[in-house]
Amino acid sequence: MSRLLLGAALALLPLGAAAQERVLAIGGSVTEIVYMLGEQGRLVGRDSTSTFPAEVEALPDVGYMRALSPEGVLSVSPELILMESGAGPAETLDTLAGAGVATVTVPDDYSPAGVLAKVRSVAGAMGVPDKGEALAADLDAQMQAALAKVAAEDGPPPRVLFILGNSGGRLMGAGTDTAAAAMIELAGGTSAIDSFEGYTALTDEAIAVAAPDVILAMERGEGASSHGDDEYLTHPALAQTPAALGGHVVRMPGTFLLGFGPRTPDAIAALHAALYPDAP
Amino acid sequence: MTAIPFTPAIRAPRLAVPAVTTGLALLLAAMACLSLSIGASGLLPWELFTRELNPAERAILLDIRLPRLILGMLVGAALAVSGALMQGLFRNPLADPGLVGVGAGAGLGAVIAIVLGGVMPAAVQAVTGMYMVSLFAFFGGWATTLILYRVASLRGHTSIATMLLAGIVLGALAGAATGVLIYLADDNQLRDLTFWGLGSLAGANWVKVWAAAPVLIAGLAAAPFLARGLNAMALGEAVARHLGVPVEAVKRGAILAVAAMTGASVAVSGGIGFVGIVVPHILRLAIGPDHRTLLPAAALFGATLLIGADTFSRVVVAPAELPIGIIMALIGAPVFLWILLARRATMEI
Numbered sequence: 001m002s003r004l005l006l007g008a009a010l011a012l013l014p015l016g017a018a019a020q021e022r023v024l025a026i027g028g029s030v031t032e033i034v035y036m037l038g039e040q041g042r043l044v045g046r047d048s049t050s051t052f053p054a055e056v057e058a059l060p061d062v063g064y065m066r067a068l069s070p071e072g073v074l075s076v077s078p079e080l081i082l083m084e085s086g087a088g089p090a091e092t093l094d095t096l097a098g099a100g101v102a103t104v105t106v107p108d109d110y111s112p113a114g115v116l117a118k119v120r121s122v123a124g125a126m127g128v129p130d131k132g133e134a135l136a137a138d139l140d141a142q143m144q145a146a147l148a149k150v151a152a153e154d155g156p157p158p159r160v161l162f163i164l165g166n167s168g169g170r171l172m173g174a175g176t177d178t179a180a181a182a183m184i185e186l187a188g189g190t191s192a193i194d195s196f197e198g199y200t201a202l203t204d205e206a207i208a209v210a211a212p213d214v215i216l217a218m219e220r221g222e223g224a225s226s227h228g229d230d231e232y233l234t235h236p237a238l239a240q241t242p243a244a245l246g247g248h249v250v251r252m253p254g255t256f257l258l259g260f261g262p263r264t265p266d267a268i269a270a271l272h273a274a275l276y277p278d279a280p
Numbered sequence: 281m282t283a284i285p286f287t288p289a290i291r292a293p294r295l296a297v298p299a300v301t302t303g304l305a306l307l308l309a310a311m312a313c314l315s316l317s318i319g320a321s322g323l324l325p326w327e328l329f330t331r332e333l334n335p336a337e338r339a340i341l342l343d344i345r346l347p348r349l350i351l352g353m354l355v356g357a358a359l360a361v362s363g364a365l366m367q368g369l370f371r372n373p374l375a376d377p378g379l380v381g382v383g384a385g386a387g388l389g390a391v392i393a394i395v396l397g398g399v400m401p402a403a404v405q406a407v408t409g410m411y412m413v414s415l416f417a418f419f420g421g422w423a424t425t426l427i428l429y430r431v432a433s434l435r436g437h438t439s440i441a442t443m444l445l446a447g448i449v450l451g452a453l454a455g456a457a458t459g460v461l462i463y464l465a466d467d468n469q470l471r472d473l474t475f476w477g478l479g480s481l482a483g484a485n486w487v488k489v490w491a492a493a494p495v496l497i498a499g500l501a502a503a504p505f506l507a508r509g510l511n512a513m514a515l516g517e518a519v520a521r522h523l524g525v526p527v528e529a530v531k532r533g534a535i536l537a538v539a540a541m542t543g544a545s546v547a548v549s550g551g552i553g554f555v556g557i558v559v560p561h562i563l564r565l566a567i568g569p570d571h572r573t574l575l576p577a578a579a580l581f582g583a584t585l586l587i588g589a590d591t592f593s594r595v596v597v598a599p600a601e602l603p604i605g606i607i608m609a610l611i612g613a614p615v616f617l618w619i620l621l622a623r624r625a626t627m628e629i
Contacts, residue, residue: 048600063600066468067475069482070344072599074336075320086468090410091483099339164467198466 019127020079020102026065027084029261030106031056033122034082036262037131045076047087052255052263070095082122084108108260110182112143115264135262142265150188150272158275160189161212161243164199166231171238173202173210179258180216187271189214204237212243214275218254250274295566297573304580308353311584315349315591316341320598348484352590353583354496355481355549358541360582361503363556364563364574365534368510370440376556377542380535381424381447384454386546387477389420394472395461413476414488414547421543424450429535438531440517479552479605481590492544499541500579506533507571514569552605554612555582561619585611 024045025031031050034040043056047065050056062072065087073081073092078101085108087093096103104125106118116136123132162180164172174180175196184191192210193202202210215232229249238244252274256267316325323340327333333341359377366375377383393416397405400412408415428450432443465473509530512520521527545552559582560574567573589607596602 045599060599063597064471064475066471067480067482067601067603069320069480069594069599069601071340071594072320072601074340074344075322075599077321077336089472089483091485091488094410095339095343095485098343100335201463 022077022079023126024062024073024076024078024081025050026062026068026081026087027106028052028255029118029259030082030084030122032259032261032263033119033135034126036119036135037123037126037128039126039128039131042126044078045073049255068092070099074099074101080104080125082106082125110179110260112140112147112186112264115143115260115262116140118261139262139265143268146265146268146272147186149269150186153188153276157188157190158213159192159211159242160184160214160216160275161192161207161210161241162216163232164218166235169235171202171207171235172199173207174199179260182260183257183264183267183271184216186268187275189271189275202237207237208240211241213246214248214250215243216250216252216257216271218257219251297567297577300563300567301573301577301580304577304584308580308584308587311588311591312349312353315352315587316345318591318595319345320594320601343485347486347489348481348590349587350489351484351492351548352481352587354493354500355545355552356555356583356586357500357579358496358545358582359552359555359586360559360578361500361575362538362541362545364560364571364578365503365506365510365538366556367560368506368513368571369531369534369538370444371514373561374557376553377538378451379444379447380538380542381428381450381454382421382539382542382546383551384451384458385424386417386421386543387551388424388454388458389416389418390476390546390550391458391461391465391473392416392420394476395465395469411487411491414491418543418547421546422539424454425535425539425543429532436528438528438535440531443535475603476550477605478603479550479608480593480601480603481549482594482601484548488548492548495540495544499537499544502533502537503575503579504572506530506537507575510534510571550603550605552586552608554608554616555586558612558615559585561616565619 021042022044023034023039023042025034025043026047028049028051031043031046032052034043035053035056040056043059045060045062046056047068048061048063049065060076062076063069065084067089068087070092073096081096081101081103083103083105085105087105093103104121106121108114109117116139119136119139120129120132123129123135162174162178162184164174164180166172173193174191175193175198176191177197178199181191192212193206195206215238217232229247229251232238232249233244233247235244243249250271252267252270256263257271319340321337321340323337325341327337328341362377366377366379367373369375370379390413393413397412405412428443428446429438431446432439462470462473509520509525509527512523512525513527513530517527559578563574563577563581567577586604586608589611590604593602593604593607
């Protein structure tokens with residue numbers, strides 16, 4: 001109740017121009033961009049995939065982005081909802097449109113240009129295009145610096161196998177047209193699997209044929225320790241691959257590595273450094 | 281149906297039927313008011329009359345909570361009555377609507393829409409729009425039931441035992457087809473599938489109410505006409521036939537009513553289990569197994585239970601929402617286990 005009254009009071013304040021003041025961010029990369037724009041004061045809520053920076057977790061969580069409930073979303077009284085593509089379900093979006101809330105779907109593309117487009121889209125929707133241009137230029141410079149270092153490498157690119165998860169020894173690997181494959185290419189590696197699209201359970205033989213030089217995986221939670229790598233190093237199919245023989249397992253936080261948001265330049269640099277440990 | 285001067289020899293009710301039915305009606309009314317009043321936004325229904333609401337607030341009350349309440353009541357009543365009909369038809373306390381293949385068929389329909397929706401012909405996509413999953417689930421459930429019915433019917437006689445076995449076989453087949461599609465599904469589709477299977481009324485809107493209500497209400501309205509026949513069939517089909525009960529018509533009516541109600545329920549709310557088992561069982565303990573009183577009571581209690589669970593589902597982790605199927609199973613499974621434990625000495629399954 002008090003939240004509604006507060007919302008009504010805030011809406012009456014003569015803040016800025018026509019820009020909507022109460023913004024709900026759906027999708028981890030969108031939330032990160034709002035923070036990078038310095039507009040986090042306007043955030044009134046987030047979805048469960050928005051976990052970075054840590055302070056965002058203090059905001060109300062309206063649930064998983066693909067299973068939003070209309071009243072949950074409206075309960076934070078948003079004036080503008082910024083959504084990563086894939087947010088839904090369609091019935092909820094339909095109801096929200098009927099309730100008169102402005103919604104903007106932010107385009108998603110696994111490329112450096114896609115990140116800049118996201119930034120411009122979020123900044124434009126929030127009425128701060130100038131800040132958006134500044135951030136985009138900044139990120140572009142970082143991106144170019146990271147990519148320049150990658151381009152300076154010679155020699156064959158390492159074959160990288162991204163493993164999404166391990167359920168009882170069955171590994172889920174990344175094929176083409178995934179955020180993981182895009183990041184691997186950007187960081188100067190080559191995706192070890194190119195025979196299928198998306199994430200699929202790998203057969204042991206396919207892993208042996210792929211012969212990855214490096215295994216890339218997400219970090220498990222806060223207490224991830226090195227002994228977790230044993231599950232890959234001792235996996236029967238992986239054990240004989242160059243990656244396992246050399247002990248090359250790289251772990252990174254999922255939203256950092258695959259988010260395609262403002263931290264992507266850092267992620268490219270970090271992954272590049274991990275793939276080429278001997279580089280200066 | 282000719283008038284049958286027959287009342288099955290059933291155990292005396294433990295509680296007065298009118299009292300229980302009235303109590304359930306009052307409970308339903310109270311729960312409906314509660315459901316309209318509770319939500320993540322903290323908005324109260326009478327604010328509609330006491331102050332000027334902004335469009336978002338009007339939408340919360342009139343386009344979110346109200347259709348959701350109506351849909352929840354109808355789905356809860358339909359699932360509970362379907363369960364009671366199935367248990368009467370199969371003369372088995374463990375029977376539930378899943379036995380006529382609706383669940384597996386509807387699940388397959390939903391999976392087809394979720395995984396293959398993007399590659400369907402444009403005409404199909406244009407006609408079904410965002411309701412593709414619901415429509416496919418409904419028709420998947422119906423198609424399975426019709427196939428089962430044809431398999432189990434020979435020369436005008438429907439064998440319940442054949443239907444049970446064929447239902448298991450068709451369920452396995454639908455499960456395998458679902459498995460193939462799950463294998464093909466991408467990450468996002470898998471998440472959609474998982475959430476669909478957990479059930480939710482969060483997608484309720486007026487379109488769904490207008491689409492599902494006629495089917496659900498028709499099924500609920502048909503149920504009382506089957507009550508007397510089901511009572512007689514509790515003594516066995518042969519005895520019922522000698523008593524003048526049109527056994528085949530009762531079977532056909534019950535199967536079609538269950539298929540329609542369950543199909544429509546699953547289409548609008550995904551997978552919500554246990555209502556169909558827990559509600560009739562509790563009521564049989566309270567007022568006895570006479571279908572003439574059991575069916576209306578099951579409708580009232582099922583509606584109350586479902587909107588109660590739905591209300592809980594949207595406040596427990598507000599402003600997010602817990603899928604209602606989780607809550608129903610969390611309540612339903614222990615209650616069902618308790619019934620089994622308490623009655624295992626006297627109950628023959």
